[in-house]
Amino acid sequence: MLGVTITEFIQEKELINMTPEIDTDGIFVKHPDVNRPALQLTGFFEHFDSERIQILGHVEYEYLGQMEELSRKNIFNKLLSYKVPCIVYARGHKPDEDVLELCNYYEVPCLVSEQTTSDFMAEVIRWLKVKLAPAITIHGVLVDVFGEGVLIMGESGIGKSEAALELIKRGHRLVSDDVVEIRKVSDATLIGTAPDITRHFIELRGIGIIDVKALFGVESVKDTQQIDMVIKLEDWDNERMYDRLGLEENYTEFLGNKIVCYTLPIRPGRNLAVICEAASVNHRQKKMGYNAAQELYNRVQANINKNENPIDRLK
Incomplete structure (x- = not known):
């Protein structure tokens, strides 16, 4: 089994796809856990779980809003270069245009969920553990x-x-x-x-x-x-x-x-x-x-x- 496609993930969790140009049928999630890249946004990428779905909650969104535009681009450029399966903004937050440009460049889907971060993470982990179970x-x-x-x-x-x-x-x-x-x-x-x-x-x-x-x-x-x-x-x-x-x-x-x-x-x-x-x-x-x-x-x-x-x- 290759894993769960991002297309199936979007349909199951009713997510908004901010990068419709990217073919999500060929991108697979193979790890049942998720990651909130808080440390990665500060530049620390040691032991980074790049195979996991990356979820940005309210705290990460506010932190990114306080960063300078160039710094934000640089950090997202490094984050997306790891070819993560996708990035999900929780609580209905929308990504900036420069982030969407980088997502399209690296072909990393950028998605939006209206759910709170904790609830969304819990549901995704439970669903993935069933779908990816031996x-x-x-x-x-x-x-x-x-x-x-x-x-x-x-x-x-x-x-x-x-x-x-x-x-x-x-x-x-x-x-x-x-x-x-x-x-x-x-x-x-x-x-x-x-x-x-x-x-x-x-x-x-x-x-x-x-x-x-x-x-x-x-x-x-x-x-x-x-x-x-x-x-x-x-x-x-x-x-x-x-x-x-x-x-x-x-x-x-x-x-x-x-x-x-x-x-x-x-x-x-x-x-x-x-x-x-x-x-x-x-x-x-x-x-x-x-x-x-x-x-x-x-x-x-x-x-x-x-x-x-x-x-x-x-x-």
Whole structure:
């Protein structure tokens, strides 16, 4: 991925482009942070992050207004020579004509935002971190079940889409079927989305492609969802011992982030949708501090201690 184009940045943040002559489709932002070039305006360019979007707030604007015209030109000439992605004036401040001439000369877009500097910076950083986050594509189905992002995985044809369809009929929301794009937006958060081509579609073997949004309404779909747990479907194996208590959590890893993972064996008669609902509610309950398996274990231990012979305790 090359990054985010300045054209997309302008459209997303509804910015005013003061240099329309510059082709913004070929300029990319590759760094998720921004920079306020306060020190650079004084002439200090050591450790200058030239790959970041440069934002001029009210303080920088007032400082530039007190500078002599020649000094202002010289400092902007040096700043723009680093080929920064763009310069954004916050609070609706407008750049001087000499600044626009230099921006056009170096082909650095000059933009204006009506937002306050702090709010604009926070929104841009949040947006860029999502857009530029490390990403992978996996085979699976992502569904929002009671607010928990459930990623259903398994071999092709095992019943992932059918389970998702039943969950949708029970009032839950589809995020993506068959292909899930996962982005790591932080060390603790993975966000799943659907590719534009397959968004809102489900493939059912024997029937074909169905449009979930058209059939079940807009309340049955969702564009993005944090991935909270993974359910792996596999054929039932009589020789394998499956976990029946759940005292220990199993995890799977995506992009360095660990996600709780449950393995569900498939056999005729098992209602996958109900199991997924129960797993989601149970996972939320664990996050709130209650573990049913641990509670059962504590009751068993308490019962053993209660029925233990007092003389045996003294030994």
